[in-house]
Amino acid sequence: MTDAAYSSPMGKVDSPFSRLMSGTTGPVIVVVAVIVAVWYIAAALLNAPAQRDAFQRAGQTDVTLAEFVVATYAQERPVLPAPHQVAAEIWATTAEKAITSKRSLIYHSGITLSSTLLGFVLGTALGIGLAILVVHSRVLDKSLMPWVISSQTIPILAIAPMIIVVLNAINVTGLWPKALISTYLSFFPVTVGMVKGLRSPEIIQLDLMKTYSASGFQTLLMLRLPSAMPYLFASMKVAVAASLVGAIVGELPTGAVAGLGARLLSGSYYGQTVQIWSALIVAAVLAASLVTIVSIAERVVLRRMGMAR
Amino acid sequence: MLNEQGPQKARSVIDIRGLSLTFETNDGPVHALSNVDLDIREGEFVSFIGPSGCGKTTLLRVIADLEKPTGGEITVNGVTPEEARLARAYGYVFQSSALYPWRTIADNVALPLEIMGLSASERKERIARNLDLVNLGGFERKYPWQLSGGMQQRASIARALAVEPHLLLMDEPFGALDEIVRDHLNEQLLKLWAKTDKTVVFVTHSIPEAVFLSTKIVVLFPRPGRIYDVIESDLPRDRTLDIRETPEFLKIAHRVREGLRAGHSYEDS
Ligand SMILES: Nc1ncnc2c1ncn2[C@@H]1O[C@H](COP(=O)(O)OP(=O)(O)OP(=O)(O)O)[C@@H](O)[C@H]1O
Ligand SMILES: [Mg+2]
Numbered sequence: 001m002t003d004a005a006y007s008s009p010m011g012k013v014d015s016p017f018s019r020l021m022s023g024t025t026g027p028v029i030v031v032v033a034v035i036v037a038v039w040y041i042a043a044a045l046l047n048a049p050a051q052r053d054a055f056q057r058a059g060q061t062d063v064t065l066a067e068f069v070v071a072t073y074a075q076e077r078p079v080l081p082a083p084h085q086v087a088a089e090i091w092a093t094t095a096e097k098a099i100t101s102k103r104s105l106i107y108h109s110g111i112t113l114s115s116t117l118l119g120f121v122l123g124t125a126l127g128i129g130l131a132i133l134v135v136h137s138r139v140l141d142k143s144l145m146p147w148v149i150s151s152q153t154i155p156i157l158a159i160a161p162m163i164i165v166v167l168n169a170i171n172v173t174g175l176w177p178k179a180l181i182s183t184y185l186s187f188f189p190v191t192v193g194m195v196k197g198l199r200s201p202e203i204i205q206l207d208l209m210k211t212y213s214a215s216g217f218q219t220l221l222m223l224r225l226p227s228a229m230p231y232l233f234a235s236m237k238v239a240v241a242a243s244l245v246g247a248i249v250g251e252l253p254t255g256a257v258a259g260l261g262a263r264l265l266s267g268s269y270y271g272q273t274v275q276i277w278s279a280l281i282v283a284a285v286l287a288a289s290l291v292t293i294v295s296i297a298e299r300v301v302l303r304r305m306g307m308a309r
Numbered sequence: 310m311l312n313e314q315g316p317q318k319a320r321s322v323i324d325i326r327g328l329s330l331t332f333e334t335n336d337g338p339v340h341a342l343s344n345v346d347l348d349i350r351e352g353e354f355v356s357f358i359g360p361s362g363c364g365k366t367t368l369l370r371v372i373a374d375l376e377k378p379t380g381g382e383i384t385v386n387g388v389t390p391e392e393a394r395l396a397r398a399y400g401y402v403f404q405s406s407a408l409y410p411w412r413t414i415a416d417n418v419a420l421p422l423e424i425m426g427l428s429a430s431e432r433k434e435r436i437a438r439n440l441d442l443v444n445l446g447g448f449e450r451k452y453p454w455q456l457s458g459g460m461q462q463r464a465s466i467a468r469a470l471a472v473e474p475h476l477l478l479m480d481e482p483f484g485a486l487d488e489i490v491r492d493h494l495n496e497q498l499l500k501l502w503a504k505t506d507k508t509v510v511f512v513t514h515s516i517p518e519a520v521f522l523s524t525k526i527v528v529l530f531p532r533p534g535r536i537y538d539v540i541e542s543d544l545p546r547d548r549t550l551d552i553r554e555t556p557e558f559l560k561i562a563h564r565v566r567e568g569l570r571a572g573h574s575y576e577d578s
Binding site: 202204205207208209210211212213214218222223226229305306307 | 373374375394395396397399400401403405407409410411412413420421423424425452472
């Protein structure tokens, strides 16, 4: 047999398409394409009734299907805006606006992001603190954990206005009330994750500490906290996304003038669906970026600890 | 030196009288230890040998205050095991290595030294010396999972030795090692023991190892765990591996084997 006999099927396997699909890029592109296609179909269907009325009112009866569909993608206040409308709006309100402008989505994202991050840091610290208390005291485990869990059964939409109103009454406004709602949502996954993580050392590892007659604090520092690191990062990924939701929800009841939540609110006041969807997409991108940053930190820290192989 | 007066006159390190320990489990009580009497004196090298599940680990854990007895009396250095543990009276080598995966080998050996609050230079010196002793020089910066099981176990021995305890409690420390490495470490351990005043309590399944190392061999019986025979060895303190061919050695080994056989047939009946 010749080399060619081998190389020709090999060449087929290595075609650009199959190479693309064997990685992660290819499948991701396919998924995005499907989502966009479904979105376009849904937009045409959902906007059709209003478009039919509009053509009727204008007395136009001889529209082709193609013209009709194109028109559903160009409404000013569509039920569901088409992807390119949202993309154009996002472009217009990010790249084409000064960051300081009240119409810049980057400006609004920044406002939401600052309370998200403040709330996330506070929530993570609170979660770690509570977990340490719970792990070290049977009494606190029994008395505190039920409250921690029931805190999350109250709908955030019910409690957010109360937090804002109460804090406004004592003159706490702006960043902090929103951040505290983020804290409220983000401390929970961290508490639960860290309780599990701080309890993850094996009995033999704890026995070892006992033979050194290590103090509780030394055991915490040298055994429990390092063991808990993988759990901490897993729960921080959930917590950072929850923080963003908290910050946006916190902007709704205040009638806040700035932030992604405020954009959602004003968008719904004036029926500006394109604005609503732009804010939603930007919020989703923001959440994905935050989770990605936590993942990168996770990889760096665990590798430096020798725990990622 | 206390040893020169002979072990009988030496200070008692571990004194156990009528000790028993019953584990309450879901399928009823497990009598892990029953009515154990044992006296271990300073400078002795004592081996526990017996069939699996006869309570060797449990007895060692009671001495280390990792398990509370349900009956009888025990003192370590004249005080309760708990007081002895709080005074860091012993070093313990577990049946498995129990290294912390996020610490390098050097940092694992450093762990007890950090807890004891030793200076960085003192830590460094002890790490180097004890890793050399178990032939792990050059592996300081490796993580435990980068080492074989036997190397991990040697690292855990270095970690126990670095504490420089007067009392060393070792639970099958060489069980996972091959014959040659085992011989080497047996010699090292014996040398270390002979030149210091350490008292060693050593759990093993190997008759030659027990006879080679020990001044006293305790044969345990299972169900309930209790002492069947205590064999005082009159082999000289400074021995080499050649001693394993001598008639004295074989005589002691024979007696240990008889004890173990009795334990096993007892278990089968
Ligand atoms: N924490 C525990 N709870 C219940 N039973 C236990 C516990 N620890 C040990 N046992 C039981 O006590 C008995 C003695 O166990 P131990 O570990 O001391 O045996 P061993 O002599 O060290 O055995 P091996 O040579 O296999 O290590 C066994 O029957 C075991 O099942
Ligand atoms: Mg055992």
